[in-house]
Amino acid sequence: MDVFANLGLGLSVALTFQNVLYCFFGVLLGTLIGVLPGIGPVPTIAMLLPITYALPPVSALIMLAGIYYGAQYGGSTTAILVNLPGESSAVVTCIDGYQMARRGRAGKALAVAALGSFIAGTFATFVVAGFAPPLAEVALKFGPAEYFSLMILGLISAVVLASGSLLKAVGMIVLGLLLGIIGTDVNSGLQRYTFGVPELSDGIGFVVIAMGLFAFAEIIINLEHRGHREVFTDKVSGLLLTWKEFKEALPAILRGTGIGSVLGILPGGGALLSAFAAYTIEKKIAKDPSTFGKGNIRGVAAPESANNSGSQASFIPLLTLGIPPNAVMALMVGAMTIHSIQPGPQVMTSNPQLFWGLIASMWIGNVMLVVLNLPMIGIWVKLLQVPYRLLYPAILVFCCIGTYSLNNNVWDVLMTVVFGVIGWIFVKLECEPAPLLLGFILGPLMEENLRRALLLSRGDPTVFVTRPISATLLALALILLIIVALPMIRKKRQEAFQEEAA
Numbered sequence: 021m022d023v024f025a026n027l028g029l030g031l032s033v034a035l036t037f038q039n040v041l042y043c044f045f046g047v048l049l050g051t052l053i054g055v056l057p058g059i060g061p062v063p064t065i066a067m068l069l070p071i072t073y074a075l076p077p078v079s080a081l082i083m084l085a086g087i088y089y090g091a092q093y094g095g096s097t098t099a100i101l102v103n104l105p106g107e108s109s110a111v112v113t114c115i116d117g118y119q120m121a122r123r124g125r126a127g128k129a130l131a132v133a134a135l136g137s138f139i140a141g142t143f144a145t146f147v148v149a150g151f152a153p154p155l156a157e158v159a160l161k162f163g164p165a166e167y168f169s170l171m172i173l174g175l176i177s178a179v180v181l182a183s184g185s186l187l188k189a190v191g192m193i194v195l196g197l198l199l200g201i202i203g204t205d206v207n208s209g210l211q212r213y214t215f216g217v218p219e220l221s222d223g224i225g226f227v228v229i230a231m232g233l234f235a236f237a238e239i240i241i242n243l244e245h246r247g248h249r250e251v252f253t254d255k256v257s258g259l260l261l262t263w264k265e266f267k268e269a270l271p272a273i274l275r276g277t278g279i280g281s282v283l284g285i286l287p288g289g290g291a292l293l294s295a296f297a298a299y300t301i302e303k304k305i306a307k308d309p310s311t312f313g314k315g316n317i318r319g320v321a322a323p324e325s326a327n328n329s330g331s332q333a334s335f336i337p338l339l340t341l342g343i344p345p346n347a348v349m350a351l352m353v354g355a356m357t358i359h360s361i362q363p364g365p366q367v368m369t370s371n372p373q374l375f376w377g378l379i380a381s382m383w384i385g386n387v388m389l390v391v392l393n394l395p396m397i398g399i400w401v402k403l404l405q406v407p408y409r410l411l412y413p414a415i416l417v418f419c420c421i422g423t424y425s426l427n428n429n430v431w432d433v434l435m436t437v438v439f440g441v442i443g444w445i446f447v448k449l450e451c452e453p454a455p456l457l458l459g460f461i462l463g464p465l466m467e468e469n470l471r472r473a474l475l476l477s478r479g480d481p482t483v484f485v486t487r488p489i490s491a492t493l494l495a496l497a498l499i500l501l502i503i504v505a506l507p508m509i510r511k512k513r514q515e516a517f518q519e520e521a522a
Contacts, residue, residue: 026376039377043086050089054090054094055400061092062230066231070227081356085378085382090385093134096137100129117133120315132261134389135390136321137390142383142386144284147281159365168466169491174343175462176497177497178193188449192446195459196455196460197460226460226461230350230351232436233442236416237453269318274325276323281329297326334346339368
């Protein structure tokens with residue numbers, strides 16, 4: 021009963037006129053930008069993060085969460101109509117969604133994506149509400165040593181689950197950690213790695229790195245694709261599913277929802293893993309697997325449900341442990357820090373209105389997605405027809421305005437451009453930037469907890485292996501590294517990511 025009482029408190033916060041309005045704007049803006057091919061949730065949130073600075077903390081986080089759902093949903097629209105995933109977890113939706121559109125069933129594909137997303141989002145909201153409090157209670161027993169070990173486990177998991185070379189992923193983590201310590205040391209007051217540049221004395225801005233590596237880099241990459249996009253504008257009709265189609269899709273939606281709720285908690289890319297796992301399972305249990313890839317409605321229902329529930333389940337480690345499991349949650353940590361909110365279990369006890377208001381807004385955002393997107397599908401289709409060469413200058417202008425508004429400093433804009441070029445180089449070198457962002461966020465927190473743990477133990481480094489919880493977390497991190505280093509596992513991992521790329 022406590023869950024429903026807490027959700028009642030959350031609804032009382034989330035259903036205020038102000039918060040409903042910001043949730044609506046978040047969903048609308050997220051869908052508007054997320055529907056553009058190649059621009060997913062991370063660049064979208066990075067671009068729109070500055071507009072939330074002047075808002076109250078609760079409204080800001082509700083709006084950012086709405087942007088996340090909207091961008092996720094927009095990715096499925098692009099995948100179905102253009103065969104270009106708006107974000108990584110929509111890659112699987114392309115397989116059958118686009119084939120349904122080619123056969124004149126684009127409306128059915130969009131409808132089942134919306135239905136699956138809503139059911140998955142509703143279930144995931146209760147999962148977050150049910151699992152967050154007990155996990156937060158456990159996390160309250162954590163000391164500096166446990167938090168340091170937990171962050172090590174999170175970074176190792178991000179390396180293991182990152183696509184491409186393990187060595188490159190480790191390199192990106194280390195680079196992120198190094199970038200995170202640039203600035204003035206809070207303990208000694210000495211400047212580290214500033215090279216005499218006064219603007220670096222406060223470190224590199226979080227939004228500068230996020231917007232450069234993701235938003236600017238994505239725009240540069242998209243400008244390289246000059247191919248013609250075939251958009252199915254005249255076939256988007258019949259948005260209502262028949263009873264037969266509903267009965268066929270519902271079991272896949274439920275299975276995808278369950279898979280996403282479990283795998284979404286994993287660091288590194290829970291929504292992406294969930295979508296691939298759900299699609300693979302549907303194909304394996306199907307009576308006729310050959311229908312997949314040719315417009316099977318279950319091939320849209322399962323991955324869309326899985327990635328939606330997975331994306332919401334990723335809030336669990338963020339809200340309970342203060343650890344971002346993926347790049348989007350790293351952006352949310354940055355937003356919470358900007359609003360002077362320390363992510364972690366203390367949020368639930370010190371600011372229950374924010375904690376439960378954010379959780380309740382997840383369900384409200386999913387309702388808005390269905391109500392808003394299906395009637396407005398014609399607008400999104402028209403947006404897809406606008407040449408990208410006309411869209412990117414406007415996007416760049418808004419990005420620069422947002423970056424400049426942080427500190428009213430041209431230096432931030434220049435640094436964002438520099439990191440945009442660096443992000444483009446990373447893509448060319450097949451280095452995934454998400455681990456770098458996680459390392460940048462967790463680096464200062466790791467250093468702080470490392471120093472505290474050593475201070476409390478009077479410099480004894482064995483504190484990390486003599487405390488049971490800390491030792492267990494470090495052991496799990498070591499086991500993960502050993503498992504992924506095994507030749508057979510490494511080969512399977514490479515095959516899985518090659519299949520994803522294909």
